[in-house]
């Protein structure tokens with residue numbers, strides 16, 4: 001006799017096969033709860049690796065950091081390249097930054113359930129998808145005509161926070177627009193000199209209005225480093241008004257400029273003589289052309305240099321001035337000593353970036369990674385809740401792991417993404433960031449870790465102790 005359909009249905013649910021399927025489902029659900037899913041996540045950061053292989057052809061750009069540098073060198077005028085690549089004096093700080101990563105070696109762990117991984121980090125109450133941020137780098141137009149806007153779009157597409165430099169070639173508003181609504185972005189301040197507090201207030205108000213929610217204050221560049229590459233070609237973009245757009249677009253700066261012009265008592269002939277004096281100086285044709293083309297911008301640029309790069313230093317007790325104009329987290333960039341990290345804590349600062357500006361400021365200095373090793377290992381720092389970020393030398397995913405192991409919560413990518421910008425504008429930046437994200441995820445997996453919170457000093461060996469004074 002034929003069974004009733006309902007009975008057939010009921011009997012299937014009772015069948016061993018159905019029970020097995022249900023049990024499998026329950027296993028998957030419970031393993032999800034336990035965080036031990038056996039299938040790799042198709043959306044993981046390392047998907048870029050799979051995409052490249054499945055394309056079955058060479059990617060448009062190399063995946064090697066050394067090639068990004070080489071390709072950027074070919075893509076832009078040499079003086080521009082050397083401004084980006086160059087460091088202070090003998091470039092020994094830059095060399096130390098890179099070689100330090102060779103001394104700290106990772107210790108991979110086996111038979112760890114790292115099929116699914118979590119690269120997210122929490123910084124100042126915000127959840128970020130990865131520990132990578134884009135470092136503040138000024139004058140991006142010298143790498144590509146789309147400049148900071150291209151970087152902002154690339155960052156938005158990958159949800160990587162962009163830190164906008166005060167020395168940008170685009171205004172705060174233009175970069176915010178290119179970065180789009182809801183994307184995380186921070187603002188880096190080159191602190192105008194004390195007489196221009198109103199200007200500082202205006203910059204910070206604009207940053208806040210335009211969705212920049214963390215303030216990075218750079219402490220290591222009150223005086224520009226001794227940079228022979230640029231000195232030998234007498235090349236500094238700010239003189240021509242390049243890298244000055246954040247201030248040029250500021251209402252307080254505009255008022256200052258108007259006042260200066262109104263007070264300018266020079267006669268026309270005196271002004272012509274001044275330009276003629278510049279043109280008479282021995283130099284390149286392109287220098288002469290730039291002087292002619294930018295005579296107006298140069299007057300504005302003079303004020304920019306006087307306000308931002310006058311050589312006037314600030315002190316610790318002045319930090320509280322910034323609290324008047326900024327109610328969000330403040331991060332000090334350029335910390336290299338444990339003593340200064342303690343001062344940051346004592347001054348109620350929320351975060352520091354252990355950085356030596358990529359070796360562009362003080363030559364003969366310790367590597368930034370050695371500085372991190374000292375600061376990140378300190379009891380007072382660890383117990384204080386101070387957020388530690390790191391830059392200067394990050395080139396690969398394993399570099400990211402080493403910095404995290406030494407106590408950084410997140411890291412800043414510097415020159416590599418500017419090389420990406422020089423190679424191919426927005427798509428070049430995106431490529432470099434996707435490589436860095438994939439390599440970071442891959443390194444976490446091959447270290448045998450499921451999340452960044454599991455990475456610590458046990459995962460490192462130092463093979464040559466940092467020199468002690």
Ligand SMILES: Cc1cc2nc3c(=O)[nH]c(=O)nc-3n(C[C@H](O)[C@H](O)[C@H](O)COP(=O)(O)O)c2cc1C
Pocket residue numbers: 083084085135136137138165166167188218333355356357358359360391392393394413414415416
């Ligand atoms: C061309 C160039 C311009 C930079 N401009 C700024 C800047 O405007 N503000 C700032 O805080 N740091 C600036 N930096 C420093 C970076 O933020 C970062 O500290 C450095 O690039 C890290 O070193 P790395 O590139 O070797 O990894 C600049 C670096 C370069 C290479």
